[in-house]
Amino acid sequence: MKTECSNADNRGSVLSLFFEPKTVAIVGSFREGFFGGYVAIKSLMEAGFTGTVYPVNRNYTEVLGWKSYPSLSDIDGSVDLVIVIINSKGVFDVVEEACRKGIRAAVVVSDGFAERDRSGAVLQNELVALAKERGIRIVGPNTAGVVSSWEGFNPCPYDAGYYRLKQGSVAICSQSGMTNPQAFPYPASRLGISRICDLGNKCDVDECDLLDYLENDARTTVVSIYLEGVADGKRFLETAERVARKKPLLVLKSGRTAEGARASASHTGSMAVNDMTFDAACRQAGILRVDEFADLFDIPKIFSMQPSIKGNRFGMVSYTGGMGVMAIDRGASYGIVPASLSGKTSAFLDSFFPGLGTNPVDIGPMAVSIKNFREVFPQIEIAVATDPEVDCILNVLWCDIRGESSRAYLEGFSRIREVCDKPVVSWMYGPNVEICSRIAAQVEELGFPCFISSERAMKAIGMAWTYELFRRKLVA
């Protein structure tokens, strides 16, 4: 059954039913509230889903304008996907009915299965047996579900307060609801999303099935995945390596320690693998193993928004000398070294202000001294970005409360966009977080990713370089 998803052509993949359904049945309670079937339909509508929705509940005739059906069997047309949000005890019957109806994909949001207790584990085993026997694929149980931004498909069962996700090419996968819209502030992160999937207890569809699908998903160019354990270590590494050859794959795996692994087992019932073995295997397979939750969401930006990195020499344009030293330290841990600017660039920069022509380029003293910073900054940024001795650029830029420096930065970013084919990452800092966020959003609109610290921006460069080295090894 699992091999169904390993075909190179995604059109045949059953998993496309989860991410690109045209017809969706939602079995649940439709009381208004912050959680449940009502919210799932509301989310779909607000997200701009253009497919057909079938609410299923015998107590309703209509939900948010959609005709409601007493049961799945009562639906006339075919159904690509059923989303089940009812008490765990009733799930088996609904999924069995779905099988009878010819439905091939089910998201079981309901909890109270293997993660809860022994009787829940029994319910889950019955579900697994049903899936094996009847060929229906199940995401979950105990999941916050799936999202596809391009299709306007966001059946989030919790009210996140926002419904449309920024369309992009990053897939976020997890074994936890923590990466779904109700838990993570996607709008504030400005991350462009292709798919989101919480595998939950992964009783059937697991990380390998998902990676098989994402490998060939044209919408997805970068994959982030959070795992507490892997069902089949060998298969995971084979699958992940195949994905990593095509697109960057970031993996955050918890359960590193004995205590963590035990907790993981009790949380989702998944098995842990020896962490050091896993770590070594990841390096071998070109998997970018990360160690912080935030890594899943901001590191992908350098891959989805920027060209690949061709070398390990970073140029830095910084409003503050202190951050330059820290960035150099941080870079060293990824094999990233400060570039020596070419004589031409150096002389050009020195012509604006004494001492400016040294990397890291400390623009702070100049900025308070000259009157035409807005004209000068773009020239400096272009000079550093186009220097052949520089492979990537880290900007650390102060956003004053009047927005004067910011105007210079935006002008600079607009102009380097036309001349620079290297990764450019930035940290916009300052005394007012709203102003910094606004400027960072504008910089990202121009195509250049911003990070919440200089360290995180450098980490993105380091990950890009790690991936580039892996790709070179493949070609060699």
Add this chain to the structure above:
Amino acid sequence: MKTECSNADNRGSVLSLFFEPKTVAIVGSFREGFFGGYVAIKSLMEAGFTGTVYPVNRNYTEVLGWKSYPSLSDIDGSVDLVIVIINSKGVFDVVEEACRKGIRAAVVVSDGFAERDRSGAVLQNELVALAKERGIRIVGPNTAGVVSSWEGFNPCPYDAGYYRLKQGSVAICSQSGMTNPQAFPYPASRLGISRICDLGNKCDVDECDLLDYLENDARTTVVSIYLEGVADGKRFLETAERVARKKPLLVLKSGRTAEGARASASHTGSMAVNDMTFDAACRQAGILRVDEFADLFDIPKIFSMQPSIKGNRFGMVSYTGGMGVMAIDRGASYGIVPASLSGKTSAFLDSFFPGLGTNPVDIGPMAVSIKNFREVFPQIEIAVATDPEVDCILNVLWCDIRGESSRAYLEGFSRIREVCDKPVVSWMYGPNVEICSRIAAQVEELGFPCFISSERAMKAIGMAWTYELFRRKLVA
């Protein structure tokens, strides 16, 4: 001269003139703008400074209501501190005049000294010789200056858009302007501050002088310091160890790598020490060495807002099981282990919801199932916080957009405040960053620090435990 500041009684310390001046002369241009003497006086006034300000500039008769003087000598009364914000070439003469006037403390904001070029280094050497000969103490040059929140003393020469800092007991020191109000969003961080000091090029007053002062500063209970290098490694470690015995001292030292050290030398002209030696010495001396810029600002909260930690067993109340596993992994790196709840607590929790009585306590499934979460949550929080098997508490709490869960949390925090003598740290997460920030601010108003991630909250616990172990070694 330097020994002046090593007296145990701070009243005699010359450095108190920098942080608690009653009369301040500001030599600079007073044009309105985003930087300079005008802004420094505006900042002082808005911050509520109650001392006397003497603007010094022969082109003005009055600045922001304060009579302006042509020169320092023209001021009638005595002056505790002079702040110099003029072109580097004129600084020597002003400081010399300050000496003649009997002023014993000068902050030289001006840049263009050793950090710039050779001629700047000559100017700096002249300044150092003057200080040595005449006994005036100098902070800087190339500094954003000093701040004392309790005294309303904030002469920030850049317009930060805010002027009053939240009064607290954390001192933030640096060799960079990055920790001063114009660069760091103190209001958003909600950090309670005692002093801020940018040592700049530290031509005279250095980190040791500053630590000598802060050691005996009653306003300060925690010290964070960013250093690129130390002038005298032996003296620094002796001083730092003495401080660490009295209050937690967090040190972020850059220039760890050879490249970083070189950049540091060119940035502020300070010498670097061998990093591994420094690291070992820090551990020995009880100094909490940190590795990220953000550490300087949020880790201190656990020390300034919470009781000391008595053991290494953490209890966790989490809306999400996934974060529990990650927290356990993270904790292990600091020697923090998950507590086994006592039978009594466990049974009590299980009575609310099946499976709840296991640490990490996963409240998510219960929260969507029960109707009286607001009544139940505080009881759960109290049960975990008062369990004798638990030494500290990590909360990972989802903030829904309707604020319903938040009300339960605030009720819980209000109540544990009265019964819990253990550190409690929290991460408030959710789909809306403004809502999360607002709830976090309310939680901090109740006295419990909030962090921007589960990892950072656990790092704070780890640092608290590291410090506790150091203190125990001292007593033993």
